[in-house]
Amino acid sequence: MADMIQSPIQAADAAASSPKMTARGVSVFYGEKKAVDDVSIDIHREHVTAFIGPSGCGKSTFLRTLNRMNDTIGSARVEGRIELDSEDIYASSMDVVQLRARVGMVFQKPNPFPKSIFENVAYGPRIHGLAAGKAELDVIVERSLRRAGLWDEVKDRLAESGTALSGGQQQRLCIARAIAVDPEVILMDEPASALDPIATARIEELIHELRGNYAIVIVTHNMQQAARVSQRTAFFHLGVLVEYGETSAIFTNPRETRTKDYITGRYG
Amino acid sequence: MTDMAASIDPSPTDWNGEAMRRRIRRRYAAERRFKLLGLAAILVSAGFLAFLLVTMFSNGISGFARSEVRLDVDFPRSSLFLDPAALEGFGADQALAGADFPEALNEAAQAQYGDSGRSLFSEGAWIGLRDAVRDDPSLLGRRATLWLPASTAIDIAAKGEGEAEAERLKARLAEAGRVRTGINWTFLRGSDSTDPSAVGIWGAFKGSLLTMIVTLLIAFPIGVLSAVYLEEYAPRNRWTDMIEVSINNLAAVPSIIFGLLGLAIFLNVMHLPRSAPLVGGLTLALMTMPVIVIAGRNAIKSVPPSIRDAALGIGASRIQVVFHHVLPLALPGILTGTIIGMARALGETAPLLMIGMRAFVAAPPGGFADPASVLPVQIFLWSDEVSRGFVEKTSAAIIVLLVFLLAMNGLAIYLRNKFERRW
Structure with a gap:
C-alpha cells in the first residue's frame, strides 16, 4: 500500500481492479513449430502495454491471438486461455466478428481501403449497425477523425480516396477507422515502423491521448518508443515472455539479464 | 598453371582499352538487334491483322449493298385478282397469301423486258411486290413503278465482278436508268435463305x-x-x-x-x-x-x-x-x-x-x-x-x-x- 502513494501507475491499477484482458498459458503453433510458448499476461484498462523483443520472438503472433486474427491462418493453432472481461474469447459462444469489433487492430503497414476517407471510417459503424442514419454516421466519422487527430487535415476532402493521403495520415486514418466502432482494446502491430520520425511522433502523441479511453497494446521494435508511450512493457524472446512489468522498472532495473542485454543493445 | 597466372595482367583494369571498347560495342549491338527483332515481330502481327481486315472489308462491304431493277407494273391488267377493300382489316394476310404474286411478277417482267425478263430479278423478288401492295393497297388500281431486287448475276455485275453477258445486260439497263444500287436492308433485317440476294444476317x-x-x-x-x-x-x-x-x-x-x-x-x-x-x-x-x-x-x-x-x-x-x-x-x-x-x-x-x-x-x-x-x-x-x-x-x-x-x-x-x- 505504500507503493500506491508513490506510484500513480499502481494507483490506476488499483482503481481498475480487474485486468481488461488476461492470458494464461498461451502457446501458439504454426503446424509443428511452436511460435509462442506458455505466455501468461494481464492487459490493463487505460494503460499502454508495449511488447518488445527481437524479430521472430513471437510478440506479433501473440498480439494476433488477442483478437483471433490468427484464425485466418489455416495452420495456426492456439492453446491456453485468453479472457476479455473474464469471458473466454476462444469459447464457442464467443462471436469472433464481435470480438474483433471490441478488440480493434492497427497494422504495421497503413492499409486504408481503396475508398473515400469518409467510407473508410464509416465502414465499421455501418456493418455493425452503430449509426441510425446519415446524420449519426457523420457525427461518428467526425468524432473518430478528431480523436485520431486527422479531422483538421481532411475535413474538406472527405470524398477523396484514403490511399491518396501520406503514410502518416493513412496510419491515423486506420486508427480512426479502428476507434469508429468504439472498441475496448486497441492492438497496434508496429504502427509507426513504416513512418518517418515526424509522423511517428504524431502517432505516439495520439497513443498518449487515446490511453484514457482504451486499453492499448503496442508491438514495437523501437525501445525508445516503448519507453515513451507505454506504462507497462513485456519483453519476449524466442517465443517466451521473459519479463513483464512497469516500463520504468524494465528499462532502468531489469530483473533478467536477457532483458538487460536486449535493452542495452547487446543483441536483437 | 604458371602460364595462365602469367597471362593475367596484374595492372589495374584498362577501362579505355581495345578489348573493353569491343565489349561495349558488342553490348550495344546486341541491344539494337533485340529491339529490331521485337519491332519486326510487332510489324508482322500488325501486317497479318491489316491483311485480314482489308480482305474482309474489300470483299464484304459490297454485301451490305444490293442492286435493284426498275419494274413497271400495270396492276389493273395483271393476273392479281385482289380487291383493295380485302386488304383492309382482318382478312388482309389471307387475301395476300391467296394472290399469285410470282405469276404477276413474271407477267410484268416479260411485258417490260421480253421473254427472259424474269431472270433479271431475284427469285424472291415477288416478296417485294407483295410488300408494296400490302403497304399501299391503292396501287392495285393503277400503274406503278417499283424497284425490285436484281438477280444475283445482275447484282454481281453491278458491283463490277460479273460475267461478260451479265455485264452487257447490266450496262444496257444502266443506260436506261433501270438499275440502281442501295443499302441492302434485307441483309440487315432478314434471315437465311437459299437465294443469296434474299439472305439476311x-x-x-x-x-x-x-x-x-x-x-x-x-x-x-x-x-x-x-x-x-x-x-x-x-x-x-x-x-x-x-x-x-x-x-x-x-x-x-x-x-x-x-x-x-x-x-x-x-x-x-x-x-x-x-x-x-x-x-x-x-x-x-x-x-x-x-x-x-x-x-x-x-x-x-x-x-x-x-x-x-x-x-x-x-x-x-x-x-x-x-x-x-x-x-x-x-x-x-x-x-x-x-x-x-x-x-x-x-x-x-x-x-x-x-x-x-x-x-x-x-x-x-x-x-x-x-x-x-x-x-x-x-x-x-x-x-x-x-x-x-x-x-x-x-x-x-x-x-x-x-x-x-x-x-x-x-x-x-x-x-x-x-x-x-x-x-
Missing part, C-alpha cells in the same frame, strides 16, 4: 445475342462463385487440389467435346429443344466457365492480404470481406477473363454443330427456345454454298461478327476501367 445475329446472354447468365455467376469459394473458403487439401487440376484441364478440352456433352445431356437426357439458343448457351457456358474460374481466382489472389486484414480487424465477417472489398477489387481481373471466355464462345462453331445449330433457319428466333443459327455457324454454312452470290455475303457476315465482338469487348473494357478507378 439478322436471324444469326439475334441467335448469337440470345446464346451469349444465356452463356453469360450461367457462366459468370457460377464461375465467380466457384472462384470465390476456392480462394476464400475451401480448405487446402487433396480434394481441392483435384478440383483445381480438373478445372484447369476443363479449360483445355477441345470445344467439340463440349458439343457432344451438350448433345448427350441437354438434348438426350433433358430433352431441351434442338437448335435453340438455350442449349447453345448452356453448352458454351460449360466451356466458358473454367476460363472465368481461373481468371477469377488469379484476380482474387492478387487482392492484397492487407485489405482483408483491415476489414477483418474491424469485425467484418467473411462474406462482408468478400463482397465489400475483395470482389470489387478483383472485378477488373474477373471481367478480363470473362471477355476472353465470351469472345471465344462467340466465335465457337464446333460444339454448336453437335447440338443441331447448323439447321437451315429461315426466320429470326423469337425467344430462347426457338430454332436459331449463330453468326460463326452461318458463316460456315454460307462459305459452303456454291452460288457466287454467297461469297460477299460470307465476308459481310464476318464483318458483322467482328463488329459484334468489338462491341462486346468494348463494353467489357468500359466496365473494367470504370471499376478500376476505385483503386
Whole structure:
C-alpha cells in the first residue's frame, strides 16, 4: 500500500481492479513449430502495454491471438486461455466478428481501403449497425477523425480516396477507422515502423491521448518508443515472455539479464 | 598453371582499352538487334491483322449493298385478282397469301423486258411486290413503278465482278436508268435463305445475342462463385487440389467435346429443344466457365492480404470481406477473363454443330427456345454454298461478327476501367 502513494501507475491499477484482458498459458503453433510458448499476461484498462523483443520472438503472433486474427491462418493453432472481461474469447459462444469489433487492430503497414476517407471510417459503424442514419454516421466519422487527430487535415476532402493521403495520415486514418466502432482494446502491430520520425511522433502523441479511453497494446521494435508511450512493457524472446512489468522498472532495473542485454543493445 | 597466372595482367583494369571498347560495342549491338527483332515481330502481327481486315472489308462491304431493277407494273391488267377493300382489316394476310404474286411478277417482267425478263430479278423478288401492295393497297388500281431486287448475276455485275453477258445486260439497263444500287436492308433485317440476294444476317445475329446472354447468365455467376469459394473458403487439401487440376484441364478440352456433352445431356437426357439458343448457351457456358474460374481466382489472389486484414480487424465477417472489398477489387481481373471466355464462345462453331445449330433457319428466333443459327455457324454454312452470290455475303457476315465482338469487348473494357478507378 505504500507503493500506491508513490506510484500513480499502481494507483490506476488499483482503481481498475480487474485486468481488461488476461492470458494464461498461451502457446501458439504454426503446424509443428511452436511460435509462442506458455505466455501468461494481464492487459490493463487505460494503460499502454508495449511488447518488445527481437524479430521472430513471437510478440506479433501473440498480439494476433488477442483478437483471433490468427484464425485466418489455416495452420495456426492456439492453446491456453485468453479472457476479455473474464469471458473466454476462444469459447464457442464467443462471436469472433464481435470480438474483433471490441478488440480493434492497427497494422504495421497503413492499409486504408481503396475508398473515400469518409467510407473508410464509416465502414465499421455501418456493418455493425452503430449509426441510425446519415446524420449519426457523420457525427461518428467526425468524432473518430478528431480523436485520431486527422479531422483538421481532411475535413474538406472527405470524398477523396484514403490511399491518396501520406503514410502518416493513412496510419491515423486506420486508427480512426479502428476507434469508429468504439472498441475496448486497441492492438497496434508496429504502427509507426513504416513512418518517418515526424509522423511517428504524431502517432505516439495520439497513443498518449487515446490511453484514457482504451486499453492499448503496442508491438514495437523501437525501445525508445516503448519507453515513451507505454506504462507497462513485456519483453519476449524466442517465443517466451521473459519479463513483464512497469516500463520504468524494465528499462532502468531489469530483473533478467536477457532483458538487460536486449535493452542495452547487446543483441536483437 | 604458371602460364595462365602469367597471362593475367596484374595492372589495374584498362577501362579505355581495345578489348573493353569491343565489349561495349558488342553490348550495344546486341541491344539494337533485340529491339529490331521485337519491332519486326510487332510489324508482322500488325501486317497479318491489316491483311485480314482489308480482305474482309474489300470483299464484304459490297454485301451490305444490293442492286435493284426498275419494274413497271400495270396492276389493273395483271393476273392479281385482289380487291383493295380485302386488304383492309382482318382478312388482309389471307387475301395476300391467296394472290399469285410470282405469276404477276413474271407477267410484268416479260411485258417490260421480253421473254427472259424474269431472270433479271431475284427469285424472291415477288416478296417485294407483295410488300408494296400490302403497304399501299391503292396501287392495285393503277400503274406503278417499283424497284425490285436484281438477280444475283445482275447484282454481281453491278458491283463490277460479273460475267461478260451479265455485264452487257447490266450496262444496257444502266443506260436506261433501270438499275440502281442501295443499302441492302434485307441483309440487315432478314434471315437465311437459299437465294443469296434474299439472305439476311439478322436471324444469326439475334441467335448469337440470345446464346451469349444465356452463356453469360450461367457462366459468370457460377464461375465467380466457384472462384470465390476456392480462394476464400475451401480448405487446402487433396480434394481441392483435384478440383483445381480438373478445372484447369476443363479449360483445355477441345470445344467439340463440349458439343457432344451438350448433345448427350441437354438434348438426350433433358430433352431441351434442338437448335435453340438455350442449349447453345448452356453448352458454351460449360466451356466458358473454367476460363472465368481461373481468371477469377488469379484476380482474387492478387487482392492484397492487407485489405482483408483491415476489414477483418474491424469485425467484418467473411462474406462482408468478400463482397465489400475483395470482389470489387478483383472485378477488373474477373471481367478480363470473362471477355476472353465470351469472345471465344462467340466465335465457337464446333460444339454448336453437335447440338443441331447448323439447321437451315429461315426466320429470326423469337425467344430462347426457338430454332436459331449463330453468326460463326452461318458463316460456315454460307462459305459452303456454291452460288457466287454467297461469297460477299460470307465476308459481310464476318464483318458483322467482328463488329459484334468489338462491341462486346468494348463494353467489357468500359466496365473494367470504370471499376478500376476505385483503386
